[in-house]
Amino acid sequence: MTRGRISFFVFLLILALPVLALNFGNLNINGLLSQGTGQFTTASTEVPEAPTAPAPVDPYQWLTDRPALRDTFIPVELTDARVVTVEKIVSTQDLLNVGEDAPADSLLELYAAARAPAQMAPYCAEVVATIGQSCDVTRTLVRQNRDGDWVMDGRLAFLPAAELGDPSIIKNGQLFTTKITLPFEGELRPANDAQTRTALLTQAQEVCDGLRERLGSCVLTNVDFGLEVLWITDLEVLPAGTNPERIDANAAFAIYADETVWDQTAIDDLTRSFAGAN
Amino acid sequence: MTEDRRQEDFAQRLSRISRERGDEVDPTTGGTGHDKSDFDYNAPIESHPVRNSIIWVVILAALGTGGYFGWGMLPQDLRDLISGNESAEASAPASPEDIAETGAMSNQGPVYASPLIAHAGDTPLNLDNVLTQVSLPTGDTSIANVIPIARNGDCTLRTPAADEKVMGVRIENALLPAPLHSFSDRQLTGRVLENIEAVTQGKVETVAQMDTQGQKTSLDVVLTDTSAPLYLVLQNMGPGIVWNLHAAPDVQIAHVAIISSDFSGVANIQQDTTIEALLVSDFIGPHQYGADDTPRACMIRPWRAAEADWIGSLKSAAGSLVYQNQMYSYTKGYEAYNNWYTDALGVSAATNTVTARDAAHVLLGAAPETPVTYAQLAGRDIHIMETDHLFLGDANSRSAAVQALHEDLLTAAVGGDLDALNPPVLERNSQ
Numbered sequence: 001m002t003r004g005r006i007s008f009f010v011f012l013l014i015l016a017l018p019v020l021a022l023n024f025g026n027l028n029i030n031g032l033l034s035q036g037t038g039q040f041t042t043a044s045t046e047v048p049e050a051p052t053a054p055a056p057v058d059p060y061q062w063l064t065d066r067p068a069l070r071d072t073f074i075p076v077e078l079t080d081a082r083v084v085t086v087e088k089i090v091s092t093q094d095l096l097n098v099g100e101d102a103p104a105d106s107l108l109e110l111y112a113a114a115r116a117p118a119q120m121a122p123y124c125a126e127v128v129a130t131i132g133q134s135c136d137v138t139r140t141l142v143r144q145n146r147d148g149d150w151v152m153d154g155r156l157a158f159l160p161a162a163e164l165g166d167p168s169i170i171k172n173g174q175l176f177t178t179k180i181t182l183p184f185e186g187e188l189r190p191a192n193d194a195q196t197r198t199a200l201l202t203q204a205q206e207v208c209d210g211l212r213e214r215l216g217s218c219v220l221t222n223v224d225f226g227l228e229v230l231w232i233t234d235l236e237v238l239p240a241g242t243n244p245e246r247i248d249a250n251a252a253f254a255i256y257a258d259e260t261v262w263d264q265t266a267i268d269d270l271t272r273s274f275a276g277a278n
Numbered sequence: 279m280t281e282d283r284r285q286e287d288f289a290q291r292l293s294r295i296s297r298e299r300g301d302e303v304d305p306t307t308g309g310t311g312h313d314k315s316d317f318d319y320n321a322p323i324e325s326h327p328v329r330n331s332i333i334w335v336v337i338l339a340a341l342g343t344g345g346y347f348g349w350g351m352l353p354q355d356l357r358d359l360i361s362g363n364e365s366a367e368a369s370a371p372a373s374p375e376d377i378a379e380t381g382a383m384s385n386q387g388p389v390y391a392s393p394l395i396a397h398a399g400d401t402p403l404n405l406d407n408v409l410t411q412v413s414l415p416t417g418d419t420s421i422a423n424v425i426p427i428a429r430n431g432d433c434t435l436r437t438p439a440a441d442e443k444v445m446g447v448r449i450e451n452a453l454l455p456a457p458l459h460s461f462s463d464r465q466l467t468g469r470v471l472e473n474i475e476a477v478t479q480g481k482v483e484t485v486a487q488m489d490t491q492g493q494k495t496s497l498d499v500v501l502t503d504t505s506a507p508l509y510l511v512l513q514n515m516g517p518g519i520v521w522n523l524h525a526a527p528d529v530q531i532a533h534v535a536i537i538s539s540d541f542s543g544v545a546n547i548q549q550d551t552t553i554e555a556l557l558v559s560d561f562i563g564p565h566q567y568g569a570d571d572t573p574r575a576c577m578i579r580p581w582r583a584a585e586a587d588w589i590g591s592l593k594s595a596a597g598s599l600v601y602q603n604q605m606y607s608y609t610k611g612y613e614a615y616n617n618w619y620t621d622a623l624g625v626s627a628a629t630n631t632v633t634a635r636d637a638a639h640v641l642l643g644a645a646p647e648t649p650v651t652y653a654q655l656a657g658r659d660i661h662i663m664e665t666d667h668l669f670l671g672d673a674n675s676r677s678a679a680v681q682a683l684h685e686d687l688l689t690a691a692v693g694g695d696l697d698a699l700n701p702p703v704l705e706r707n708s709q
Contacts, residue, residue, distance in 0.1 A: 007333075078703070097693055107691065110467055114474050114691035117701055124704040136703040140478045161706065 062168040068175060072219050072254045073164055078136050078157040081254075082219065084201070086123045087227040088152045089245065095150060109142070112150040116140035120154035126194055130201035131220060132158035162205060165217025167256035174259035177221070178271045180207070182249040189246035192227060196247060200225070203275075204251035210274040215257040215267070222252040251275075374598035377589060384635050385590035385601065386608070387582060391453055392638035395500070397645070398630075408500055408641055409524060410649035415496050417673030419457040419656050426664030427536070427543065427555045433576035435535045435554060435622050438509040442532050444623055445503065445642045446511035446631035448580050452497035452519040453638040457655070459669040459676050460518065460541045460662060461492035470687050477699045484700060488684045490677075492667065494541075496520040500650055502643030507532035510642075511623065511631075513580035515558075518542040520660055526643075526650045536663070537580050543662025546653040555663050567603060571610040573617035581611030582633045 063070040071081035092108060095115055103111055117137050124135035139155040167173055182200050190196040204223050212218035226248040255267060349357065382389055390396040392414065393405035405412060438444050461469075469491045476482045476489075497519050501508060507530040512521045518540035525531060531548045536555040544553060561576045563569070570579055584591055584605045593601040612627070619627040632640050662668075667683070669676045692698050 128706040
């Protein structure tokens, strides 16, 4: 009998070993062992933190905790997640100020790069007149095309003027992104002028407003004004006064919606329906 | 002892009941062959091999699991102590991030900071053992004249004469200052463009302090070989170097060939020394991965052969793709460069050549029995590749003049107002 009891006790003890081992961390065995073997480990230099005043409450903590949403939905910061991208073609002559002598050819790229931000700044006026509370030229790139003109690509970050919706109240939320080509009438794409661009920005925002009303949230994340230059040949002469620069306008949206109700296809379809209705 | 037989009587009753049920009773034990109970006095203990095996399997499994996790929870240093495996970390393959450059060895090869002297041997020498009356140059050292070197228009060098000995130095950066700035218009434009793009592409808010260029460096080359007139090939891939020569008595410097990625020069040549210079960018474009891999005419970018002890080579061996690519470029670039060098000079690019990534002093030849007298830069002529802009004088005035030149070009490029590089944020209510 005694032998059986001892065997049973040993059996229970051994069964308990894994449980004890798995709880080494909770028992801070590592810390104790490290202290005991100080010559093998670096001594901790941590000191207890002094009590500090409670941190101020972040009104956007919900977004801060969700990096995938934050830059898109934060309503008080200019971020790279909400930009208007524009393209402008500038001749060397138009690069220079009135009465300014042209520099040596070797300096033209330098001049174009240095003057690109100023060339892009007027586009910000169109942004704050339509979709933006504020606008900043955050990036410009310059290249020379085969005609010798300077193609300037600008990125304008903007703070949305419209409501974005409150993603924190949406149940089963999932971030969807969708993109459309803004529709135009006639055979030619719309001309590249301020009036057209303003109308296209407004059109994109109206699509977003419709999506937000239906889904609970929507952010206009990008309006891209790509340029197409119509070629004038002997065979195909443009009518007099026709602007050869045409806009290929695309708009992108981010929506935080209930994934149990909406999927990507449904949101794409809904976005296109709103764009077609406008 | 006791006379109490109640338990024995009870056992006999149980045996009788069993017999009445027809069970065969062992007359010696009063029970059946298999049915033993606590009521069976003196019953022999049966072995249960299957049951016991299962129990022991469970016990051993529990031991193994507990030991495995418990061992894993111990600190690494304690585990090494217990197991006596002190070199566990050393024997484990290091990750590239764990391999760090040292003061003497960089990713791209050895670094010989003053007072160390690089030479053909394995162990660097000390400045005091090789040079005497040392007066190292500073950024304020006053020199005599700057004599321009007309760069070679063709990608050729004078062929060494039969009685000349070709010796060379090939490095990337010299570690001593030189009292001059020089740069081309193209370099000036490129540097100002970099400053502009730093703002327009969002890296910085403003051009608060222009990042300028053109500061030259210098490097001491001690020459002790008197066996033949020397044909020196001074090669570098980094910023321009003023190679300051220190010849021991009876050393004859017949010719200096400079091959450099920047505007470089030489000082303290001898009366009859001839000079020629190849600027890499006159013949080949900026390096891009793979561009220098193929041996071809005029592949004059002076690559050094990657060595196994370079930190970059160790990182490459540890799996870093970046350094695998970089070491590949060094290896293949050197093969192509050596091909051109051998064709041009008749000897391998490794012949009588000292290499390092960075150095302040180099010895070509045997260590001298008595230190060589230092030939200081002060008051001496500097022969340097001619280019568009040259600035002399003390370090502060040179830097100010170079800064002003860069800023003038930037201001002209912007059109006057530097704030136009980064227009202010436009607010809706400011319209």
